[in-house]
Amino acid sequence: MKFFYDKVSALLQEIASNNYNITLDYPVWELPSRQKFGDLSTAAPLKIASKLGKNPLEIAKEIKEDLSKKVNEDVKRIEIVKPGFVNLFFSESLLINELREIIQYKQNYFKGNNKRKVLIEFVSANPTGPLSIAHGRQAVVGDVIANLLEAQGNKVKREYYLNDQGRQIDLLVLSVKERIKEIEGKGCQIPEGGYQGEYLKDVAKAYLKKGKGGSLYEFCLNYIQSLIKADLDKLNISFDDWFSQKKLIEENKVEEVIKILKEDGFVYEKEGALWFNSAKFFDDKDRVIKKSDGTLTYFASDIAYHYNKCRRGYDKLINLWGPDHHGYIGRVKSALKALGYKEELLTVVIIQLVSLKSKQRMSKRAGKLIRFSELIKEVGKDAARFYYLTRKNSSHLDFDIDLAQKSSFDNPLYYIHYVCARIESIFKKANSLPDEKFSKYLKEPQELNMVRFLLQFSLCLQKSYYSLEPVFIIEYLKELASMFHKFYEKVRVLGDDSKKTKARLNILQATKEVLYFGLGILGIEPVEEM
């Protein structure tokens, strides 16, 4: 389907360009809203007509004629509808052939051959406490986007930027010091803006248990980082690299990059501080990079960090940030631009907040910490991953923790898992294995519609890939599950007619491939029985 889709897309582009001198926007074909409109649909005639001031139906007719000459028996019928749509109906032989290919190539059928080198940086929560529920979302979305990129053939590196220096860390260490004093009976005064969380008592205890020597700073950092790693581990997420901000500063990288910006005239002094002229690019004002007290700002090291990323030779940089960072995009892109890189090199995906049904907002610094680990203890890895992916990145996610704690019965993941279980169950009872030679016996509408939908998975993957939105895969799998359960009710797989049985086992096999591939990208385990 992917190749067929690419082929007809190229054909349509060619026709538009040759006959009308118009370049069509991606996507040129889309899935029709209703089955009666065929398997692929295009509104290209309407678009061409509006540009040329011609009658869309005339153009649709011309396109249909041109297309008919160029597609072979893969297309059964081309239809023109109302204002000026052109609809394609696939032939049964195309469907059967593609089904064969899925079974033959298995999950490779859906893999892409992009060869870009991509760096994705996500979570990067300050190492001042365990992960919150919002961080969990960023972790899962980032991991799935990385999987998605890999599935399309790209080489992906996952990176966590560790803000292991600066005021927040200082406050953390001071807070732990107070907790140590508390344990020693010397009173406890958490500093202004310090951390109240109970987990700091654990840090303090562990530090005392170890015997006080050694750097408290190092100890805190390692302890908290291990908490974060443990949380990520529960989601089965690991990073290729933990990039240390502290190291960046110690190795003088920040001063180096400031020097470069200075030489190019993007840095100036005002009121005793050093400013970066970001307003010249994509920011609404200039930003301080070195404070009047001589210390560097967080932004300064972030410039150095992104400069470092750029120099590592990636074709694409992706950052996942929380919504509180949206105003930050402009200044980082400005820095890249000033350093001679294209701003498109960096894509920032903003992951909106996660709230609870109780409407309580999570704030890490308020001390009212809602730990991610508590959540996952209740619902488990797969359900947590699934829930986190059920909204678009830009939408708030209302995580119904009460429901998740109460029962997992309403979890749509069960509906999808049930498909796995039913397929496995049939395979166990079947006397024969799927055999693609028998696919030609698939003739009934329910069977062919199932195949049609399986083929659409390629387009779903593409859409998810280009938009960096994992939610489309979730939506597809829910729909696939619905289609399958209907199929299951209406079409009996195991029957007297061995040819039909074998043919239908092919559908199950292909469904399994799609399901396993989709779940694999989401990082969710399939089940064998329920």
Next chain:
RNA sequence: GCGCCCGUAGCUCAAUCGGAUAGAGCAUCGGCCUUCUAAGCCGAGGGUUGCAGGUUCGAUUCCUGCCGGGCGCACCA
């Protein structure tokens, strides 16, 4: 005041860079198990897509202005 996100059925959400009759689940009501798992399937009810304009052959989608909710707007990180 400025910027970003959101507003769709009683509730939670879909709707393929603007497309054809705005769809699912939950909840409510009614049907379907001597046959591959009923954690399922089939059916019914439920909508002025926050409001008002605009652009378009076509608007839930894009633009403008309001209303309502969330989040930002540091020489914090």
